[in-house]
Amino acid sequence: xxxxxxxxxxxAAALLGAGTFLMSNTGAPVTDATAAGHTVTVARAVTxxxxxxxxxxxxxxxGAPAPARTRDPLVISHRGASAYAxxxxxxxxxxxxxxxxDWVENDVQLTKDGVLVVIHDTDLKRTTDAETVFPxxxxxxxxxxxxxxxxxxxxxxxxxxxxxxxxxPTLRQYLERxxxxxxxxxxxxxxxxxxxxxxxxxxxxxxxxxxxxxSHVRDHLVIQSFGANSLRKVHKERPDVVTGLLGTPxxxxxxxxxxxxxxxxxxxxxxxxxxxxxxxxxxxxHDKRLRVNAWTVNNRAHALRVAGYxxxxxxxxxxxxxxxxxxxxxxxxxxxxxx
Numbered sequence: 001x002x003x004x005x006x007x008x009x010x011x012a013a014a015l016l017g018a019g020t021f022l023m024s025n026t027g028a029p030v031t032d033a034t035a036a037g038h039t040v041t042v043a044r045a046v047t048x049x050x051x052x053x054x055x056x057x058x059x060x061x062x063g064a065p066a067p068a069r070t071r072d073p074l075v076i077s078h079r080g081a082s083a084y085a086x087x088x089x090x091x092x093x094x095x096x097x098x099x100x101x102d103w104v105e106n107d108v109q110l111t112k113d114g115v116l117v118v119i120h121d122t123d124l125k126r127t128t129d130a131e132t133v134f135p136x137x138x139x140x141x142x143x144x145x146x147x148x149x150x151x152x153x154x155x156x157x158x159x160x161x162x163x164x165x166x167x168x169p170t171l172r173q174y175l176e177r178x179x180x181x182x183x184x185x186x187x188x189x190x191x192x193x194x195x196x197x198x199x200x201x202x203x204x205x206x207x208x209x210x211x212x213x214x215s216h217v218r219d220h221l222v223i224q225s226f227g228a229n230s231l232r233k234v235h236k237e238r239p240d241v242v243t244g245l246l247g248t249p250x251x252x253x254x255x256x257x258x259x260x261x262x263x264x265x266x267x268x269x270x271x272x273x274x275x276x277x278x279x280x281x282x283x284x285x286h287d288k289r290l291r292v293n294a295w296t297v298n299n300r301a302h303a304l305r306v307a308g309y310x311x312x313x314x315x316x317x318x319x320x321x322x323x324x325x326x327x328x329x330x331x332x333x334x335x336x337x338x339x
Contacts (some may be wrong), residue, residue, distance in 0.1 A: 021064040024204075036272055041094075041314075061194045064221075068200065071277075072307075072326045072327055073311050074185055074312065074313040075101065075311055075314050075319045075323045075326070076091075076101075076104070078103060078105050078161070078295060078296050078315045078317045079317070080093045080094075081104060081319060082299065082317045083317040083318040086155055086158070086160075086163050087159075087317075088106055088107060088120055088127075088168075088169075089118075089155055089156065089167070090166075090174070091120065091166055091260050092104075093183065094181070096319065097181040097183060098162050098212060099319060099320050101181070101242045101319050101323075103184045103269070103313075103327055105186040105187075106186075106193070106313055107120040107188045108187055108189055108190055108198070109142045109143070109190045109198075110198050111142065111143070111145060111146055112146050113146045114201065115147035116171035116205055117169070117170050118153075118168065118174045120190065122142055123139055123228070124140040124150070126158070127158055127168075128150075128153040128154060129158075130145075131324070133153060134149070148205060150168050150237065151168070153167070154166065155167055155168045171205050172205060175209045182267075184219070184220040186222045186224060186244070186293075186315075188223075188225060189234075191227075192227040192230035198230070199233040199234050199237065200233075200237065201284065203234065206221070212238065217240050217241055222242045222243065222263065223240065223242070223243050223244070226247055228245060231244075231245060231260055235261070237261040241260055243261045244263030244265045245263065245265065246265050246266075247267075248270040248271065255282060258285070259285060260285055261290065261326075262290065262291065263284075263292065263293060264292055265293040266294060267294070267295060268295060268306050268314075271294050271311070273308070273310060276309045276310045286292075291313065292312055292313070294309075294311045295315035296317060298316055299318075300322075300324070301315075303321070304320040304326070307326045
């Protein structure tokens, strides 16, 4: 399903051969300490599909539990490599690319005049100079500004002087950049309850920019949201598109979500090995095992803990830190396996 990026040590590569790698909130994003300055080695791979079996009662299950993981979880750059460049900007996308990460996550919202822009908060205060440029426009909600007005804002100075003048990209601009970089997209439809029609608007732009062809839908795109109804709309419009539900729904409710979503993407603080196993026991609308991508993991200890639960992906502001931690873990497990 996914074309991803992962890294393993030379020892792990020798032991594992050609690895396959698998592929984000129940509230505000969770963050922890980040680390920078790590040297990385990049190896690109394509994920493999899973065999599955069915049971009676209308619930699709994924058959026997998967063996203990001896490969790295896919690492996804949260809002781009947002520990190192201003989040959700083209600079963050390019930073993720420079670090060797194929998958980036972003957040999409609608402007007053119906243009899709890439920004996380539903207001402009934290990551732009909207309060200075437009005094008296409180609460500076994204939905109250036109695309042209938002294009005037500085979305980089808050992060560092070197990023002064960085802009909030439109979704079209964002897609153009990640297409140029040959990256893949985990797109979050943000706060759909305040943006009627955002699902169709998103799909329309994706289609116009060539992101709903067979290749992109199969290997390069996932649409996620906290809004279950929003994902149902996406699935109804484009049942071929892979979708992910953000949050940690009760295990008893998982079968109902599996009717329209392919992933359950929880905060790392809310997940456990038992929960991951419960998700993996079900099959989604594309008749494949449900996947789990945990967010937002930014240090080695948390990366090792979450990888130990058997998650398929880890979403991180500092993806190089997570990759280094999980690659080390994979190498150790591989050595143990051949003893």
